[in-house]
Amino acid sequence: MSKWGFEYNCAGGGNNEQQCYTKRLDNTFIENGVLVIQALREDYTGPAEFYDSPSYDTNVTKNQPYTSARLRTKNKGDWRYGRFEVRAKLPSGQGTWPENVYSATSYALPDNLNPANDFHAYAIEWQAGEIRWYVDGAHYATQTGSGWYT
Numbered sequence: 001m002s003k004w005g006f007e008y009n010c011a012g013g014g015n016n017e018q019q020c021y022t023k024r025l026d027n028t029f030i031e032n033g034v035l036v037i038q039a040l041r042e043d044y045t046g047p048a049e050f051y052d053s054p055s056y057d058t059n060v061t062k063n064q065p066y067t068s069a070r071l072r073t074k075n076k077g078d079w080r081y082g083r084f085e086v087r088a089k090l091p092s093g094q095g096t097w098p099e100n101v102y103s104a105t106s107y108a109l110p111d112n113l114n115p116a117n118d119f120h121a122y123a124i125e126w127q128a129g130e131i132r133w134y135v136d137g138a139h140y141a142t143q144t145g146s147g148w149y150t
Contacts, residue, residue: 044063089120
């Protein structure tokens with residue numbers, strides 16, 4: 001918890017997600033040394049705004065049909081530039097992993113492997129004016145400062 005914190009809201013994640021982010025052990029836990037973030041189909045009511053929004057008020061609520069967890073390093077370890085890698089087994093099903101619509105580049109694992117069947121290494125390398133994406137060490141996309149916005 002010194003490097004990660006939980007979001008707690010039903011604000012839609014910035015892209016109209018139909019889930020509330022909770023701090024509950026139902027949605028995030030350690031199992032056999034692996035961090036599990038689990039989405040559940042359940043009605044849930046929580047704060048309607050992002051925690052760092054000026055209008056954040058736990059008394060102003062919103063109901064969503066799913067729960068999940070969102071961990072972040074905000075104010076606990078902010079980095080600028082470097083290589084960032086996570087070893088993850090992604091969930092299967094519609095809407096569980098976004099397409100990288102801003103890069104216009106998609107990636108499929110070799111031999112049509114399913115990212116939900118095993119762990120893979122997902123990485124980005126970020127430097128001034130450029131971000132590169134990798135899966136299992138294979139470079140599949142690059143964006144320069146003129147190709148993205150924040």
